[in-house]
Amino acid sequence: DIVMTQTPLSSPVTLGQPASISCRSSQSLVHSDGNTYLSWLQQRPGQPPRLLIYKISNRFSGVPDRFSGSGAGTDFTLKISRVEAEDVGVYYCMQGTQFPLTFGGGTKVEIK
Amino acid sequence: EVQLVESGGGLVHPGGSLRLSCTASGFTFSGYGMHWVRQAPGKGLEWVSCIGPGGSTIYYADSVKGRFAISRDDAKNSLYLQMNSLRAEDTAVYYCARSRQVDVWGQGTTVTVSS
Numbered sequence: 001d002i003v004m005t006q007t008p009l010s011s012p013v014t015l016g017q018p019a020s021i022s023c024r025s026s027q028s029l030v031h032s033d034g035n036t037y038l039s040w041l042q043q044r045p046g047q048p049p050r051l052l053i054y055k056i057s058n059r060f061s062g063v064p065d066r067f068s069g070s071g072a073g074t075d076f077t078l079k080i081s082r083v084e085a086e087d088v089g090v091y092y093c094m095q096g097t098q099f100p101l102t103f104g105g106g107t108k109v110e111i112k
Numbered sequence: 113e114v115q116l117v118e119s120g121g122g123l124v125h126p127g128g129s130l131r132l133s134c135t136a137s138g139f140t141f142s143g144y145g146m147h148w149v150r151q152a153p154g155k156g157l158e159w160v161s162c163i164g165p166g167g168s169t170i171y172y173a174d175s176v177k178g179r180f181a182i183s184r185d186d187a188k189n190s191l192y193l194q195m196n197s198l199r200a201e202d203t204a205v206y207y208c209a210r211s212r213q214v215d216v217w218g219q220g221t222t223v224t225v226s227s
Binding site for chain 1: 162
C-alpha cells in the first residue's frame with residue numbers, strides 16, 4: 001500500500017498570512033496513463049470532506065484561487081496564499097493512483 | 113445540482129449486518145466509478161471500497177474484505193454497501209464519493225457497532 005505522510009500535524013496561522021502543507025508518498029504516484037492522481041481535501045468542523053485540488057495542481061470548481069497545489073513524483077505541497085477564517089479545518093492529501101486509495105493523516109489549520 | 117445522499121446507518125450489535133445506500137442526482141451516475149470512505153470518531157479518512165462504471169471492477173480495503181460487499185444499480189442511480197459481521201472498529205461515518213478524484217461527497221451516514 002502507498003503510505004501518505006503529511007506535515008505538519010498542526011498549523012497555527014495568523015489571518016491573512018500564508019500556510020503550507022506537505023505530503024510525501026512512499027512511492028511514485030505517476031499512473032500508467034501518465035496522470036498523477038494526488039488530491040487535496042478540506043474538512044471543516046462538522047462537515048464532510050470537500051475536494052480542493054486534483055491531479056496535483058488543478059483547482060476544483062468553486063475553490064478560491066488562494067489555494068494552490070504543486071509537486072511531482074512523491075513530494076507535493078498545498079499552499080494557502082492568505083488564510084481566511086473559513087479555511088479552518090483539517091486538510092488531507094489523497095492518492096488515487098493505486099488501490100487501495102490512501103489518505104494522509106491530516107493537517108489541522110487553525111487561527112492563532 | 114450534483115448531489116450524493118447516504119442512508120441506512122444506525123446502531124447494530126457486533127456480528128450484525130447493515131446495508132448502506134447512496135443515491136446520486138445531477139449527473140450521469142452510470143458513467144462514474146464510486147467509492148465508500150469512512151471516518152471513525154475523531155480519526156482520519158479511510159478508503160473502504162470502490163466499484164467501477166457498470167460494476168466491472170471492484171476493490172476492497174483489507175480491513176473489510178470478505179465482510180463487506182459493494183454494488184450499484186444504475187437504473188436507480190444508487191450505490192450500496194452491504195456490511196456483514198460488523199465489529200466495533202467499523203464504527204464510523206460512512207461517506208460515498210464520486211470518481212478517482214473523489215470530487216463529490218455525500219453528507220455521510222453514521223454506523224455504530226456496539227452491544
